[in-house]
Amino acid sequence: MANESNLFQELVSHCKEYGYIFQSSELYDGLSAVYDYGQMGAQLKKNLRDEWWKSMTQLNENIVGIDAAIFMHPTVWKASGHVDNFSDPMIDNKDSKKRYRVDHLIEGFADELKEAGKTTEAEAIITSMEALIGKDDYAGLKKLIEDNKIKCGISKTCNWTDVRQFNLMFSTEFGAVASENEGDNIVYLRPETAQGIFVNFLNVQKTGRMKIPFGIAQTGKAFRNEIVARQFIFRMREFEQMEMQFFVRPGTQMEWYNYWKEERKKWHESIGIPAAKLRFHDHVKLAHYADAALDIEFEFPFGWKELEGIHSRTDFDLTQHAKFSKKKIQYYDNDLNEEGKPYGNYTPYVVETSVGLDRLFLTVLSLAYANEKWTKEDGTEDSRVVLRIPPKIAPTKLAILPLIKKDGLPEIAKELLNECKGSFMCFCEEKDTIGKRYRRMDAIGTPFCVTIDHQTKEDQTVTIRYRDDMRQERIALKDVKKLVLEKIS
RNA sequence: GCGGAAGUAGCUCAUUUGGUAGAGCGAUAGCCUUCCAAGCUAUAGGUGGCCGGUUCGAGCCCGGUCUUCCGCUCCA
Structure with a gap:
């Protein structure tokens, strides 16, 4: 455990040193439990978000995505229970x-x-x-x-x-002019993205001609004024959620709950998280809106912790919003029941999948990070720090390295860069010895390096070097782009 | 929020009892041209977390504050 704890500390330092994560406002001594994503981190985070978005909205014909505002009418939070139940x-x-x-x-x-x-x-x-x-x-x-x-x-x-x-939600003043009555202009920063989906249920269902069962997905920032901050980006005041609310016919919620439970675990495995590091944890004490709930937990360096929540939220939210807005929020189901009659009007039940993007980021990095040591053939010690981020989500895919910075090699590198940069993130560097450059690429998790040498000029081949096992092979220059595209798809 | 520990260069750390800060690595520029870090030269980087007090003089002593780490507490 002490070892794992050290490893986690190393990872935190590594994140800062290589531009993945910085503490917010570090220049001014930092802001507690808030972090910034650096040049590498922002790209990794975007890649994870894109994977999720694609898996939800592109690979499921019955799921669409929205982007609701962070500010919402204050009554939304009365309806959801956040004002009264959680303060x-x-x-x-x-x-x-x-x-x-x-x-x-x-x-x-x-x-x-x-x-x-x-x-x-x-x-x-x-x-x-x-x-x-x-x-x-x-x-x-x-x-x-x-x-x-x-x-x-x-x-x-x-x-x-x-x-x-104790303020569990952040509040702020809405409007440039202060109101005479304190509290009149208060709006909250959303503590979850879900409500933005619920209040748009009818808009999306009608304009998208959605038929139950269907889902609405959304990624975005949420804010919680929690009491303390711990464990790096695992627990932050400002964080990003990736949520999908799946609207189903009442009575079928457990079926869908179990479907999404398995589906979401499979997705985590699809981005390289080993099944052995994932487990389900059923909630014993349920929140006021749920009739079933579980966490998909990941074994972080500091123990098993929640990565994603699957909740059967019943018709609580839509019913509450119907009550508070005095609008009818229902769905007319034309499908025929066992008696051959349409199911008719009802308030849909909801199964929610909600994963923390920042937690997922930490999951990926904690799996990827390794500090390796070995003995070389000549008996001397060697070591490297490597981020084995799966190629399809790695921030930079390919490093293009001229062996030396003259004899026309940088020019060939530049041509290859121009050929590839429209398709994936590349990095070009001609400084320092080749070994040093490989180590730098290992440290930021670049899965592929190609080296342009004198032989390239003769036979149009390059050395490709693989991050994970440091293996090298000779391939045709013209095949580089195709090969990388295959590996990252 | 409470208790404990810590904060010196980008990183890891020195600075023997208070006398105006150094190294290694890293970075940058150049040399060398070498397929797995640690060849050569040069340069840049710190009002010692911040504020105040004691002192002729504070990185070092005292108080406050901020941040981080560990434990407890909390966690929709």
């Missing part, structure tokens, strides 16, 4: 430093009263609490706790901080 007032005990949800603390005290036979008093406290929470009266809640001398279970004291609201 509980908290209080800390100053002696034990233990943090409690205020409702849990008071309910726990009420339970004790009941056990002591003081049922009436218990009920009175619960009633007052609910009234205070409903009014967002935090001072009142603190007074309620103090008046009842509710103690911390650990320190047994009643030395509490003020009741505080």
Whole structure:
């Protein structure tokens, strides 16, 4: 474990050193739990996003993609439950430093009263609490706790901080001019991309003439004001989701849930993640909107963690939006049921697949990173750091290296670059010894290097060198582009 | 958020008890022309995380702050 932990630290350093990931605003000492993608990282991230987008929207005739705005009407988050269900007032005990949800603390005290036979008093406290929470009266809640001398279970004291609201969503002012009534102009940065899909359900279904079952896919940024940040880009305040909401006929959701569960695991394997490093983890405690949920977990260097979530969200979201918008959100199903009659109008059920792009990025890099050491034929030690990123998602596909920088070799390299650069990302370099250049390409994960030498001028062949096993072979110059295209498809 | 540790060049680290910072690697330019790092020459890079205090004088002592790491807590 210590070894793996060191390896993870090495990977984090490597990401910075080779332009994959930088801490946000590092110039100003950084911003906690926010990271920037550098020149290599941005390309790798885009390649992963493109693979996902293609697998969803191009390879499935019944899935289309949208790009909803990050800003949404504030009522969206009331309907989704994010405002009320996920923003509980908290209080800390100053002696034990233990943090409690205020409702849990008071309910726990009420339970004790009941056990002591003081049922009436218990009920009175619960009633007052609910009234205070409903009014967002935090001072009142603190007074309620103090008046009842509710103690911390650990320190047994009643030395509490003020009741505080923990903001789980980021909010911002909408409109250039501040409103006279504070709060009027508040909009939230979306904490999940899913709601942008739900509120566009009718738009997409009608304009795209979509028939159930069908899916709407979307990639985009989401924002969560979580309490702490850990594990590099695994947990960030600003992150990117790749979500697909699949709308199905009620009663068939478990069938689709199981379908997507398997389908998504297969997809991860298709981009090079070994099956042995993936597993399913069923949720025991379900969120308010789900009737089934599981995580696809990956064995990160710091343990098994969620990479993707598959949730059966029932008709919760569409029903909520229908209620809050006072619009009818339903689908008329012309397919015939067992009795030979159309299924008719209903609110579709939803199966969600939601993968964290940043987590996927970390997955790919943690699998790819290796610090290798070996003994050469002459007995000396040699080593290299290599990123074995699968060729189809590697940021740079091909490095073109003239063996020396004269005798017309750079010119041949330039011609090859011009031939290839329209088809995939290339990198050309004529500085330093060839070995040094190979190592640099290993470090950034470039899967193929071709070297132009004097023989190239005579017989139009080049050396191609493979990153993964450092094997070299001689191929025709004119076949380079074709060969790389084959390997990255 | 709490507790512990840390922060010196892009990276890894020095600077013996307080006396205005060095090396290796890397980078850049040039030489050499060599198919798997570590040949030669030169150059650039640090108001020692930041702010304040003690002191004639602080990278070093003290306080605060920011960030990171480890553990706890939290995680729709």
